[in-house]
Amino acid sequence: xxxxxxxxxLYPLLLAALVxxxxxxxxxxxxxxxxxxxxxxxxxxxxxxxxxxxxxGSASSAKQSLIYSYxxxxxxFAAKLTxxxxxxxxxxxxxxxxxxxxxxxxxxxxxxxxxGFSKGKLGASQEGxxxxxxxxxxVWPEHPxxxxxxxxxxxxxxxxxxxxxxxxxxxxxxxxxxxxxxNSYYDTDIPSPRDTEGHxxxxxxxxxxxxxxxxxxxxxxxxxxxxxxxxxxxAVYKVCWSSGCSVADILKAFDDAIADGVDxxxxxxxxxxxxxxxxxxxxIGSFHAxxxxxxxxxxxxxxxxxxxxxxxxxxxxxxxxxxxIDRRFVANLVLGNGQFLTGISINTFDLNGTSYPLIWGxxxxxxxxxxxxxxxxYCENDALxxxxxxxxxxxxxxxxxxxxxxxxxxxxxxMVGKTEINPEYAFxxxxxxxxxxxxxxxxxxxxxxxxxxxxxxxxxxxxxKDAMAPRVVSFSSxxxxxxxxxxxxxDIAAPGVDILAGxxxxxxxxxxxxxxxxxxxxxxxxxxxxxxxxxATAAYVKAAHPDWSPAAIKSAIMTSAQIMxxxxxxxxxxxxxxxxxxxxxAIDPGLVFNASETDYINFLCKxxxxxxxxxxxxxxxxxxxxxxPGRAWDLxxxxxxxxxxxxxxxxxxxxxxxxxxxxxxxxxxxxxYMPPLISVTVEPSILAxxxxxxxxxxxxxxxxxxIKQQPIMSGAITWSDGTHTVRTPLVVYNYFPGxxxxxxxxESKLMExxxxxxxxxxxxxx
Ligand SMILES: *[C@@H]1O[C@H](CO)[C@@H](O)[C@H](O)[C@H]1NC(C)=O
Ligand SMILES: *[C@@H]1O[C@H](CO)[C@@H](O)[C@H](O)[C@H]1NC(C)=O
Ligand SMILES: *[C@@H]1O[C@H](CO)[C@@H](O)[C@H](O)[C@H]1NC(C)=O
Ligand SMILES: *[C@@H]1O[C@H](CO)[C@@H](O)[C@H](O)[C@H]1NC(C)=O
Ligand SMILES: *[C@@H]1O[C@H](CO)[C@@H](O)[C@H](O)[C@H]1NC(C)=O
Ligand SMILES: *[C@@H]1O[C@H](CO)[C@@H](O)[C@H](O)[C@H]1NC(C)=O
Ligand SMILES: *[C@@H]1O[C@H](CO)[C@@H](O)[C@H](O)[C@H]1NC(C)=O
Ligand SMILES: *[C@@H]1O[C@H](CO)[C@@H](O)[C@H](O)[C@H]1NC(C)=O
Ligand SMILES: *[C@@H]1O[C@H](CO)[C@@H](O)[C@H](O)[C@H]1NC(C)=O
Numbered sequence: 001x002x003x004x005x006x007x008x009x010l011y012p013l014l015l016a017a018l019v020x021x022x023x024x025x026x027x028x029x030x031x032x033x034x035x036x037x038x039x040x041x042x043x044x045x046x047x048x049x050x051x052x053x054x055x056x057g058s059a060s061s062a063k064q065s066l067i068y069s070y071x072x073x074x075x076x077f078a079a080k081l082t083x084x085x086x087x088x089x090x091x092x093x094x095x096x097x098x099x100x101x102x103x104x105x106x107x108x109x110x111x112x113x114x115x116g117f118s119k120g121k122l123g124a125s126q127e128g129x130x131x132x133x134x135x136x137x138x139v140w141p142e143h144p145x146x147x148x149x150x151x152x153x154x155x156x157x158x159x160x161x162x163x164x165x166x167x168x169x170x171x172x173x174x175x176x177x178x179x180x181x182x183n184s185y186y187d188t189d190i191p192s193p194r195d196t197e198g199h200x201x202x203x204x205x206x207x208x209x210x211x212x213x214x215x216x217x218x219x220x221x222x223x224x225x226x227x228x229x230x231x232x233x234x235a236v237y238k239v240c241w242s243s244g245c246s247v248a249d250i251l252k253a254f255d256d257a258i259a260d261g262v263d264x265x266x267x268x269x270x271x272x273x274x275x276x277x278x279x280x281x282x283x284i285g286s287f288h289a290x291x292x293x294x295x296x297x298x299x300x301x302x303x304x305x306x307x308x309x310x311x312x313x314x315x316x317x318x319x320x321x322x323x324x325i326d327r328r329f330v331a332n333l334v335l336g337n338g339q340f341l342t343g344i345s346i347n348t349f350d351l352n353g354t355s356y357p358l359i360w361g362x363x364x365x366x367x368x369x370x371x372x373x374x375x376x377x378y379c380e381n382d383a384l385x386x387x388x389x390x391x392x393x394x395x396x397x398x399x400x401x402x403x404x405x406x407x408x409x410x411x412x413x414x415m416v417g418k419t420e421i422n423p424e425y426a427f428x429x430x431x432x433x434x435x436x437x438x439x440x441x442x443x444x445x446x447x448x449x450x451x452x453x454x455x456x457x458x459x460x461x462x463x464x465k466d467a468m469a470p471r472v473v474s475f476s477s478x479x480x481x482x483x484x485x486x487x488x489x490x491d492i493a494a495p496g497v498d499i500l501a502g503x504x505x506x507x508x509x510x511x512x513x514x515x516x517x518x519x520x521x522x523x524x525x526x527x528x529x530x531x532x533x534x535x536a537t538a539a540y541v542k543a544a545h546p547d548w549s550p551a552a553i554k555s556a557i558m559t560s561a562q563i564m565x566x567x568x569x570x571x572x573x574x575x576x577x578x579x580x581x582x583x584x585x586a587i588d589p590g591l592v593f594n595a596s597e598t599d600y601i602n603f604l605c606k607x608x609x610x611x612x613x614x615x616x617x618x619x620x621x622x623x624x625x626x627x628x629p630g631r632a633w634d635l636x637x638x639x640x641x642x643x644x645x646x647x648x649x650x651x652x653x654x655x656x657x658x659x660x661x662x663x664x665x666x667x668x669x670x671x672x673y674m675p676p677l678i679s680v681t682v683e684p685s686i687l688a689x690x691x692x693x694x695x696x697x698x699x700x701x702x703x704x705x706x707i708k709q710q711p712i713m714s715g716a717i718t719w720s721d722g723t724h725t726v727r728t729p730l731v732v733y734n735y736f737p738g739x740x741x742x743x744x745x746x747e748s749k750l751m752e753x754x755x756x757x758x759x760x761x762x763x764x765x766x
Pocket of ligand 6: 610611612613
C-alpha cells in the first residue's frame with residue numbers, strides 16, 4: 001500500500017524526467033483548458049483553430065491536430081501537439097492550463113434498506129423531473145432496470161441526444177453519448193454507448209434503476225433490486241473503455257452533460273495522484289457544473305487505507321467513501337473430518353455437498369519447471385503441476401483469480417490471504433471458491449497433513465448479517481486532502497461493499513475473461529459503488545428542492561449524515577467524512593451551509609490562484625480582493641478542518657453562515673462535543689430564525705496547546721431546533737501516520753517541486 005502512495009509522490013518527478021527526455025517530434029493529445037466559455041457570439045471553435053494555426057503554421061495542420069473543441073459549457077480544446085507546441089500554447093493569452101492526456105481509472109439492493117431508505121416519499125412527478133448524468137462505461141439499454149413502462153417523456157428542459165449506434169434510448173435512459181478520442185477499441189469494446197464492461201450498468205442502476213422484485217446474482221442475495229431514485233432519468237456519457245477513461249473524453253462529456261441539462265453528475269472514476277484544481281479534469285468539469293447549478297458526486301478512490309490517498313477532493317464536489325452494509329457473502333468449507341470453516345466469497349456454484357480430494361498447492365509442485373513447494377503453495381501460475389490438481393479442491397496460501405485451477409480442471413479453490421487479516425469484501429470466481437482466515441488456513445493444512453486422503457467440499461454461497469456495519473472498508477481512500485489540508489475530505493460514506501446491481505450480459509461476473517456466465521446482475525465493491533448512492537441521494541434532494549444550489553444539496557447530505565462509530569476507525573473522519581449517508585433525512589436538513597461561485601473563487605484566491613487565472617475560469621471580472629494566500633477556513637463548508645503546523649498551538653477562527661430551510665420560526669442551539677485538548681467556542685451559540693431563507697452567521701474559535709505529531713482528533717458542533725439536527729464535524733491534526741511524509745511542509749515542497757520542474761522543462765523547450 002505504501003508503494004502506491006510512494007508512486008503518487010514520485011509521479012511528478014517521473015513525469016518531469018520524461019518531459020525532459022522526450023522525443024519532441026512525437027505529437028500527443030493535450031487538453032488546453034481556457035476557463036469559462038466566452039460570452040457573446042464569438043465562434044469558440046474558430047478561435048481554437050487560429051490558436052493552433054499560429055503555433056502549427058498552417059490551417060490544415062491545425063485542422064488535423066484538433067480533436068475536440070469544448071465550447072458548450074466551458075472553453076478549451078484537445079489537440080495533438082508536440083511538447084514544444086504544447087509549451088507555446090500554454091504561454092498564450094487565455095490559457096489556464098495545458099494538461100497532457102492520460103487515462104484515469106474506474107474506481108440493491110439491500111443497501112437502500114440498510115440506510116433506512118425503503119422507498120423515496122417523492123412520487124414519479126417530482127423524481128421524474130431529475131436527470132442523473134453518469135460518466136462511466138455506458139449502460140446495457142435493454143437491461144430490466146431501465147424498463148420505462150409507465151414513464152412519461154423526458155422533462156422539457158432536456159436538451160441531450162441519443163447516439164443510436166447499437167443503442168436505443170427510452171423514457172428512462174433519456175440520452176446517451178460515447179467518446180473515444182483515440183479511436184482505439186479493444187476486442188471487447190463496442191463503439192456505442194452500450195456497456196460491455198458492466199461497471200456503468202451497475203452504477204446507473206444503483207442510482208436510478210427501477211424496482212425489480214425477485215432479483216439475485218445467480219440465486220444469491222435474492223430480493224428487490226432498486227435504485228435510490230427509481231423514477232429519475234438517466235443520461236449516459238460513456239468515457240471509459242478497456243484502455244481506461246481519457247481526460248480529453250471526460251472533459252467533453254462534462255461539456256455536453258452540463259449543456260444537455262442534467263441535474264446531478266455522477267463520476268465513479270479518478271486519478272491515482274493529486275493535481276492542482278485546474279490541472280484535474282474532474283475538478284475543472286465539476287467547477288463548471290457547479291457554476292451551472294449541477295452538483296457532481298464522485299468516488300473517493302480505492303487507494304486506502306493509507307492517508308492522503310483521497311482523490312476528487314475539490315470543495316465544490318461531493319467526495320464519497322465506501323462503507324460496508326449489514327450483508328456478507330459467505331461460502332463455507334467442510335473438511336473430511338467434519339470441521340466447518342467460514343469463508344468469504346460470492347460462490348454461486350453448488351457442489352451439492354459432494355466431497356472432492358483436497359490438495360495443498362505445495363504438494364502439487366511442477367518440478368519439471370524447476371518449481372518448489374514454496375512457490376507452489378501460493379498456486380502461482382507456472383509453479384503448479386496441473387495434472388495433480390485436476391479433479392481436486394486446491395488449497396492456496398495466496399489470493400488468486402482461480403483461472404489456473406479452472407484451466408487445470410480443478411474442482412474448486414480455497415484461499416487464505418498472504419498478508420491480510422479477515423477479508424472485508426467478497427470476490428466472484430469462475431469456479432467454487434472461498435477465502436478463509438489465516439487461522440482457519442492452519443486448520444486446513446493440519447487436516448491435510450493428518451490424513452492420507454484429505455477431502456473437502458465448498459458449500460454454495462449464502463448471505464449473513466454483519467453486525468459491524470457500517471464500517472469504512474480498508475480500500476476506501478483516506479484524507480486528508482493533499483491540496484487543501486483545511487478542507488475535510490472525504491465528505492461522506494455510503495455503501496460500496498458487495499453491492500448487487502445491474503450488469504452487462506457481455507461481461508463475465510468475475511474478472512476472469514473465460515468465465516462463461518452471462519448475468520444481468522452482479523455483486524461488486526468499490527468507491528465506484530458508493531458514489532452512485534450519493535448521486536441518487538443528491539437527486540432525491542434536488543427533486544424535493546429544485547431551486548437549491550449544489551452547495552446546499554451537498555450540505556444537506558453532509559449535516560444529516562449518521563454518526564459512524566469512531567472505535568471502528570482509527571483515522572476517524574479521514575475515513576468517513578461527516579458520517580454515513582442518510583437519504584431520508586437529507587431532504588429536510590433544517591439549515592444549510594450555502595455557497596455560491598463567488599465563495600469558491602474566494603477560496604481559490606486563498607489557495608494562491610491569481611486574478612488573471614480566475615477571471616478566465618469564471619468568465620467574469622472576479623478579482624481576488626485579499627490577494628495574500630491564506631487558510632481555507634472561511635469557505636462556507638459544512639465541516640471543519642484545522643491543520644496545525646508541527647509544534648504550533650491549536651488556533652483557528654472559522655466563520656460560517658447558515659440558511660434556514662426548515663420551519664420559518666425556529667431557534668437553533670449549538671452543542672459542542674470535543675476531546676479534552678481542544679477548546680471550542682461558538683458565537684452566537686443560539687440562532688433564531690423567523691423566515692425560511694433567512695441567513696445567520698456565527699464564528700467558531702478553536703484553541704488548544706501546542707501539538708506535535710498529533711494524529712487526527714475530532715469532535716462536532718451540532719445545531720438543533722428540537723426537530724432538525726445539523727451536525728458538522730471538526731478535525732484537528734498535524735500528522736497522518738503511514739504516509740511517506742508526515743507534514744504539509746513536506747507536502748507543499750513537493751507541490752513546489754512539481755511546479756518548478758514543470759517550469760524548467762518549459763524553459764528547456766523554449
Ligand atoms: C417492462 O415492464 C413491463 C411492466 O412490468 C413488462 O410487461 C415488460 O415485459 C417489461 N419489458 C421488458 C423488456 O422487460
Ligand atoms: C452491437 O452490439 C452487439 C452486442 O449486443 C454486438 O454483438 C454487435 O457486434 C454490435 N454491433 C455493432 C455494429 O457494433
Ligand atoms: C448439483 O445439482 C444440480 C441439480 O441437481 C445439478 O444441476 C448440478 O450439476 C450439480 N452440481 C454438481 C457439481 O454436480
Ligand atoms: C510444468 O510447467 C511447464 C512450463 O510452464 C508446462 O509446460 C507444463 O505443462 C507443466 N507441467 C505440468 C504437469 O503442469
Ligand atoms: C444558495 O445560494 C444560491 C446562489 O448563491 C441561491 O440561488 C440559493 O437560493 C441559495 N439557497 C439555497 C437553499 O440553495
Ligand atoms: C497568474 O498565475 C498564472 C499561473 O500560475 C501565471 O502564469 C501568471 O503569470 C500569473 N499572473 C499574475 C499577474 O501574477
Ligand atoms: C469587465 O470589466 C470591463 C472593464 O471594466 C468591462 O468592460 C467588461 O464588460 C466587464 N466584463 C464582464 C463580463 O463583466
Ligand atoms: C413566527 O413568529 C412571528 C412573531 O413571533 C409570528 O408573527 C408569525 O406568525 C410566526 N409564524 C409562524 C409560521 O408561526
Ligand atoms: C516536517 O517538515 C519539516 C520541514 O521539512 C521537518 O523539519 C520536520 O522534521 C517534519 N516533521 C515531521 C514530523 O516529519
